[in-house]
Amino acid sequence: MTKYQLIFCLIVLLASEQSKAADPPNVLFIAVDDLRPELACYGKQHIHSPNIDRLAASGVLFERAYCMVPTCGASRASLMTGIRPTRNRFVSYQTVAQKDAPGITTMNTQFKKNGYFTASLGKVFHHASDSAEGWSEPAWRTKGVQWYQRPENHELHTRRQKEGGRSRGPAWESADVSDDAYADGLIAKRAVADLQRLNDRQEPFFLAVGFLKPHLPFIAPKKYWDLYDHEKIQLPDNYHAPKNAPKQSIHSSGEMRAYAAIPAKGPVSEETARNLIHGYYACVSYADAQIGKILDELDRLEISDNTIVVLWGDHGWNLGEHTLWCKHSCYETSMQIPLIVRAPGIIGAQRRTHLVETIDLYPSLCELAGLPSPMHLEGRSLAELMKSPTADWKDAAVGRFKDGDTIRTESFRFTEYTDKKGKLVSRMLYAHSDDPNENVNISESRKTLALKLTSELHEEMGRDKK
Numbered sequence: 001m002t003k004y005q006l007i008f009c010l011i012v013l014l015a016s017e018q019s020k021a022a023d024p025p026n027v028l029f030i031a032v033d034d035l036r037p038e039l040a041c042y043g044k045q046h047i048h049s050p051n052i053d054r055l056a057a058s059g060v061l062f063e064r065a066y067c068m069v070p071t072c073g074a075s076r077a078s079l080m081t082g083i084r085p086t087r088n089r090f091v092s093y094q095t096v097a098q099k100d101a102p103g104i105t106t107m108n109t110q111f112k113k114n115g116y117f118t119a120s121l122g123k124v125f126h127h128a129s130d131s132a133e134g135w136s137e138p139a140w141r142t143k144g145v146q147w148y149q150r151p152e153n154h155e156l157h158t159r160r161q162k163e164g165g166r167s168r169g170p171a172w173e174s175a176d177v178s179d180d181a182y183a184d185g186l187i188a189k190r191a192v193a194d195l196q197r198l199n200d201r202q203e204p205f206f207l208a209v210g211f212l213k214p215h216l217p218f219i220a221p222k223k224y225w226d227l228y229d230h231e232k233i234q235l236p237d238n239y240h241a242p243k244n245a246p247k248q249s250i251h252s253s254g255e256m257r258a259y260a261a262i263p264a265k266g267p268v269s270e271e272t273a274r275n276l277i278h279g280y281y282a283c284v285s286y287a288d289a290q291i292g293k294i295l296d297e298l299d300r301l302e303i304s305d306n307t308i309v310v311l312w313g314d315h316g317w318n319l320g321e322h323t324l325w326c327k328h329s330c331y332e333t334s335m336q337i338p339l340i341v342r343a344p345g346i347i348g349a350q351r352r353t354h355l356v357e358t359i360d361l362y363p364s365l366c367e368l369a370g371l372p373s374p375m376h377l378e379g380r381s382l383a384e385l386m387k388s389p390t391a392d393w394k395d396a397a398v399g400r401f402k403d404g405d406t407i408r409t410e411s412f413r414f415t416e417y418t419d420k421k422g423k424l425v426s427r428m429l430y431a432h433s434d435d436p437n438e439n440v441n442i443s444e445s446r447k448t449l450a451l452k453l454t455s456e457l458h459e460e461m462g463r464d465k466k
Contacts, residue, residue, distance in 0.1 A: 051292030059342030073126030109134030218279025
């Protein structure tokens with residue numbers, strides 16, 4: 001090779017590298033239904049979550065991230081629109097973003113408008129048809145997949161479904177089957193194939209992948225159940241209502257009551273509680289394994305370095321704390337979520353203890369991808385906070401569920417319950433410095449603090465109450 005040929009090759013190589021560096025980053029947006037931050041990377045070493053842990057080891061983990069509404073549809077609608085819930089907006093698990101927030105540009109739509117190929121797999125919005133114009137192709141979900149793989153469970157589920165109402169099969173299942181026997185395995189398989197397909201396109205991609213587990217019923221292949229010793233699983237220490245807790249804060253765990261062998265009311269047996277907790281853990285590990293397959297494919301395609309990866313839970317989940325199962329409360333266990341973001345150019349293996357809200361994700365991804373942020377957004381971009389733990393940041397996270405509005409500050413969680421006219425009905429206050437599990441409501445003994453937090457809550461929620 002002559003000197004001139006060598007110089008030419010170097011120029012071409014340099015131009016190629018510069019072009020790659022200038023390419024807009026892809027986005028892999030992973031949602032996990034009902035995932036609470038009970039993961040090894042969050043200090044819960046009893047959980048087998050190696051793939052989420054390795055994502056945390058290469059990204060920024062937010063230790064105190066919170067949803068806006070602890071129920072599926074409402075939480076996702078708020079996150080995808082970037083605006084806060086109100087008493088009449090983003091209320092139920094059946095929420096449709098385009099109906100509750102007409103005219104608002106959703107996150108996927110913003111990326112599509114700015115040159116991205118956008119695709120949705122599994123459960124991203126609660127309804128596959130929600131904000132359909134924001135996807136470059138129809139949102140994809142699995143079809144014809146049985147909930148249960150054990151014949152007796154499938155037969156029971158089918159019979160109970162025919163009886164009407166929301167009657168379902170067992171609340172858990174351990175079957176000796178492959179990952180692909182259940183929906184999440186098929187979602188991961190489709191995501192791997194789509195990564196290959198989208199990588200061949202000219203435009204960058206925004207691929208949203210929504211896994212169903214660990215949502216009820218707790219069904220997962222037997223090998224994930226086998227990761228946990230059933231005899232070592234214990235009920236939470238606070239398997240009781242908090243002292244002086246308002247009645248509005250405790251619900252009957254109605255979502256769980258639809259399943260076979262779960263009593264219509266009252267506490268479940270200790271063995272049932274153990275099975276529920278065991279099943280939840282197994283489903284977390286099952287979902288983790290599917291996430292690992294997608295991360296592996298990113299690496300195999302050599303596009304990890306130019307792909308923003310976000311992993312988030314739509315809300316927390318209760319595993320018997322305060323006698324509660326499922327979500328649907330203003331307690332920390334319902335509001336707190338796992339959140340990990342990995343982005344090109346930002347040092348990984350970092351943690352942030354700042355108070356973060358899910359409405360912060362929309363402006364964050366816009367900034368990290370170099371897109372303009374719509375004017376309607378009510379969250380703040382996490383980009384600077386990801387770069388520096390000393391970045392200026394807000395000092396509260398707020399949310400709501402039904403008649404309760406709640407605020408989390410550095411040391412306290414305060415919630416007020418009001419009637420339809422806005423009149424105060426009850427309130428609760430927990431000091432996380434000495435009561436992190438929220439076992440003693442001190443709103444009456446700390447009235448001055450409760451009033452101060454009431455004012456902060458109203459200001460953060462954008463309400464002017466007297």
